[in-house]
Amino acid sequence: MSETPTATPEQPKQGFRHVRLVVALVVASLLGTFAVYTAFADSSIPVLMVAQAQAYEGQTVRLEGKVTQSTGDAADPNGLRFTVKDYKGSETLPVIYNGAVPDAYKVGRDIVIDGTLKNGVFTAVPDTLVTKCPSKYTDKATTSDTKS
Amino acid sequence: MALIGQGALILALLIAVYAAGASLWAATGHDRRFLVSARHALWGIFALVLVADFIFLYALFTHDFSFKVVADTSSRSLPTVYLITAWWGSQAGSLLLWATILSAFSLLGLRSTRNVLGELQPWMVMVLSIILGFFLLLLVVPASPFVTQVALPDGNGLNPSLQNPYMALHPPSLYFGYVGLAIPFSLAMAAMLAGRTDARWVVASRRWTLAAWGFLGIGMLLGSHWAYTEVGWGGFWAWDPVENAALMPWLVATAFLHSVMVQERKGMLKVWNIALIAGAFALSIFGTFLTRSGILSSIHAFVETDIGWYFMVALAVLIAGSFALILWRLPLLKADQRMESIVSREATFLFNNLLLVGLAFAVLWGVVFPLVTEAIGQVRESVSTPFYEFFVIAFGLPLLLLMGIGPLIAWRRASLRQIRTTFLWPLIGGLVTGVVMVGFGLDSSWPGVAAGSICAFVTVTIISEFARGTAARHRVAGESWPIAFLHLIDRNRRRYGGYIVHLGVIMFVVGAVGASAYQTENQGLLKKGESLTVGSNVLTFEGVERAKGPNYTERAAILRVTSDGEEIGILRPAQRAYIREQTTSNEVAINTTLTQGDLFIILDGISADGAVRIKAFYKPVVGLLWLAGFLFAGGVILCVWPDRRERKRIAKRYSEETLPGES
Numbered sequence: 001m002s003e004t005p006t007a008t009p010e011q012p013k014q015g016f017r018h019v020r021l022v023v024a025l026v027v028a029s030l031l032g033t034f035a036v037y038t039a040f041a042d043s044s045i046p047v048l049m050v051a052q053a054q055a056y057e058g059q060t061v062r063l064e065g066k067v068t069q070s071t072g073d074a075a076d077p078n079g080l081r082f083t084v085k086d087y088k089g090s091e092t093l094p095v096i097y098n099g100a101v102p103d104a105y106k107v108g109r110d111i112v113i114d115g116t117l118k119n120g121v122f123t124a125v126p127d128t129l130v131t132k133c134p135s136k137y138t139d140k141a142t143t144s145d146t147k148s
Numbered sequence: 149m150a151l152i153g154q155g156a157l158i159l160a161l162l163i164a165v166y167a168a169g170a171s172l173w174a175a176t177g178h179d180r181r182f183l184v185s186a187r188h189a190l191w192g193i194f195a196l197v198l199v200a201d202f203i204f205l206y207a208l209f210t211h212d213f214s215f216k217v218v219a220d221t222s223s224r225s226l227p228t229v230y231l232i233t234a235w236w237g238s239q240a241g242s243l244l245l246w247a248t249i250l251s252a253f254s255l256l257g258l259r260s261t262r263n264v265l266g267e268l269q270p271w272m273v274m275v276l277s278i279i280l281g282f283f284l285l286l287l288v289v290p291a292s293p294f295v296t297q298v299a300l301p302d303g304n305g306l307n308p309s310l311q312n313p314y315m316a317l318h319p320p321s322l323y324f325g326y327v328g329l330a331i332p333f334s335l336a337m338a339a340m341l342a343g344r345t346d347a348r349w350v351v352a353s354r355r356w357t358l359a360a361w362g363f364l365g366i367g368m369l370l371g372s373h374w375a376y377t378e379v380g381w382g383g384f385w386a387w388d389p390v391e392n393a394a395l396m397p398w399l400v401a402t403a404f405l406h407s408v409m410v411q412e413r414k415g416m417l418k419v420w421n422i423a424l425i426a427g428a429f430a431l432s433i434f435g436t437f438l439t440r441s442g443i444l445s446s447i448h449a450f451v452e453t454d455i456g457w458y459f460m461v462a463l464a465v466l467i468a469g470s471f472a473l474i475l476w477r478l479p480l481l482k483a484d485q486r487m488e489s490i491v492s493r494e495a496t497f498l499f500n501n502l503l504l505v506g507l508a509f510a511v512l513w514g515v516v517f518p519l520v521t522e523a524i525g526q527v528r529e530s531v532s533t534p535f536y537e538f539f540v541i542a543f544g545l546p547l548l549l550l551m552g553i554g555p556l557i558a559w560r561r562a563s564l565r566q567i568r569t570t571f572l573w574p575l576i577g578g579l580v581t582g583v584v585m586v587g588f589g590l591d592s593s594w595p596g597v598a599a600g601s602i603c604a605f606v607t608v609t610i611i612s613e614f615a616r617g618t619a620a621r622h623r624v625a626g627e628s629w630p631i632a633f634l635h636l637i638d639r640n641r642r643r644y645g646g647y648i649v650h651l652g653v654i655m656f657v658v659g660a661v662g663a664s665a666y667q668t669e670n671q672g673l674l675k676k677g678e679s680l681t682v683g684s685n686v687l688t689f690e691g692v693e694r695a696k697g698p699n700y701t702e703r704a705a706i707l708r709v710t711s712d713g714e715e716i717g718i719l720r721p722a723q724r725a726y727i728r729e730q731t732t733s734n735e736v737a738i739n740t741t742l743t744q745g746d747l748f749i750i751l752d753g754i755s756a757d758g759a760v761r762i763k764a765f766y767k768p769v770v771g772l773l774w775l776a777g778f779l780f781a782g783g784v785i786l787c788v789w790p791d792r793r794e795r796k797r798i799a800k801r802y803s804e805e806t807l808p809g810e811s
Binding site: 019027074076099106 | 379488495502513517542763
């Protein structure tokens with residue numbers, strides 16, 4: 001920590017170019033990792049409202065909406081059966097679900113769930129039910145302020 | 149009352165505008181007395197914000213439900229402790245906390261850098277006043293905590309997930325981190341505005357960056373422990389945008405903490421450092437924006453809020469402003485030296501930076517991906533855990549490796565022979581660990597084996613650093629071993645504090661790898677007397693027990709746990725039904741043993757015939773993940789703690805140094 005940073009006039013040009021090349025290669029490989037990953041890994045999933053879901057029949061999608069009715073038990077082989085309705089709009093979809101139910105789940109809660117739509121029934125992937133937090137904080141918008 | 153609060157905030161806003169103007173006037177060399185005036189103005193802002201705080205808290209504690217925010221986030225039955233946490237339970241309240249911390253930090257920051265950086269003070273005051281002004285503007289117009297209504301008989305109560313002891317510590321800790329980054333940011337901007345682009349601002353901002361970074365780290369760890377024990381889905385990090393909001397500035401600040409050493413020592417990476425601190429601060433504002441604007445649920449929700457636009461404009465100004473300043477000062481930001489070799493300390497710092505920024509960018513991409521896809525096509529696409537995990541492994545493992553290589557490589561240019569001797573033992577340690585792990589059948593996860601070996605490699609390098617230093621003191625100064633060890637740390641707190649933080653990171657990684665790569669999971673529907681095996685543990689279901697709490701009814705599954713035939717005890721995962729709130733909550737059962745790890749049991753449901761659906765995880769060495777927090781905090785404190793010797797050294801260095809332009 002003692003030397004004062006003053007530039008020396010003769011720079012070892014060769015070494016510097018070498019360093020610059022390697023740094024450029026590292027940056028390129030980082031970017032390359034991105035490109036390759038996003039191109040080949042099927043990493044994203046469409047997030048849909050009920051009204052949009054029909055067009056994705058047979059595909060695994062993420063469904064968002066409000067729970068309107070709920071019967072059954074997710075621990076039961078027959079599963080938890082509930083209906084999801086769009087936030088704005090009247091389209092609804094029946095859902096069958098098995099697995100963990102988050103603490104905040106109840107009728108009226110906004111939820112997100114993964115699954116596949118087939119013959120008008122949305123069969124959920126087990127353990128993907130997530131509730132969105134109710135908007136207690138803001139006037140107009142729904143914030144998901146804490147995960148629950 | 150509300151009127152006084154609102155008045156105080158409006159007055160504070162006006163004063164902030166004045167302070168910005170006055171300090172600009174002083175900074176441009178017109179009249180230095182305006183600097184004194186601007187500093188007094190900051191004190192005034194602090195006092196006024198305290199007045200607003202007092203009124204706000206008074207309203208919370210006296211259940212004054214004519215305050216809209218108070219009615220929205222508290223109720224008469226809310227326990228007193230949670231009346232405090234209700235402060236940051238609302239948008240307006242948390243922004244008020246931001247402003248409070250920022251005005252206090254501004255005063256402290258200016259004070260602590262006064263001696264080192266006299267000529268930067270007016271610019272720093274200006275930048276801080278502008279940031280303060282922005283948050284005061286938010287508090288006055290779109291998010292006022294003092295909006296009144298016809299008083300309700302009772303409030304809506306606080307969101308149950310915020311009624312938790314963790315919520316008393318986790319959000320303030322994060323806020324300290326977010327806000328703390330404003331100080332190094334203001335110093336960097338001041339340095340450029342004043343044209344003093346030497347390492348002085350870096351030296352002066354180091355403790356602030358470290359402290360802010362430490363708070364962010366501890367805040368995240370607290371949040372993650374809360375998620376693990378309370379939310380109970382069986383993990384500690386869900387890559388939720390709200391979590392990522394804190395992780396991004398932390399990663400960039402980590403890069404900054406490392407790269408500033410290169411600037412201090414070698415006068416290189418000047419532009420990069422300014423860009424990093426501007427980026428870290430922008431990300432901390434972005435994080436606040438993410439959690440506060442509603443943009444997470446959808447772009448459309450964002451369009452409906454006012455506050456989102458304020459943040460958008462502020463972010464645009466921040467990014468464009470920093471960029472313009474860098475361009476303007478580019479001639480002054482030339483490196484004093486050039487990098488000579490890729491096998492040098494500065495080069496490892498550079499690669500560490502690229503990886504950290506790359507990782508932060510990956511997280512950012514994951515966070516904004518839904519927004520981008522929604523803006524381009526009509527359908528929102530979302531990425532989830534595998535995306536993030538891929539990048540954590542791809543960028544994180546090399547980063548971990550650099551943690552072991554960096555400290556042992558010489559500055560400027562390292563010789564091959566030197567490398568061979570320094571890395572012999574660490575390499576052996578890493579290889580042996582890898583072989584042992586495979587021998588124990590841990591090759592089920594290759595990233596896990598790689599992480600384990602690298603962790604061993606890094607640990608050996610750090611231990612050997614401590615050992616070498618202690619031995620040298622013992623030999624040269626003739627001190628006894630323990631004294632030599634303590635003196636070694638005390639005389640080089642920054643270096644050895646850093647190593648301790650590194651050890652903390654290693655512990656964290658080991659815990660995280662254990663909890664993710666080597667976790668075993670089993671679930672099943674158990675009738676009375678049936679068992680479930682997870683790891684070496686056998687859980688036998690013995691019946692359901694019902695209990696009644698003050699405002700809930702509880703059903704617990706009684707599980708007898710044995711491990712390798714040995715009785716461990718009874719675990720009781722439960723479900724609570726809250727009658728009034730009409731919600732159920734999972735009470736997970738966790739059995740922690742230091743040598744073994746955690747047995748984590750969730751009761752997923754009880755069917756009509758009395759069978760229970762149980763999900764059980766066995767997570768080896770996960771306890772290290774939490775213990776790492778203590779090492780991390782200890783290391784940070786060691787680095788931040790005031791050091792008289794260092795202060796003298798710095799004062800000496802800068803009194804001798806020539807002013808820029810003269811050299």
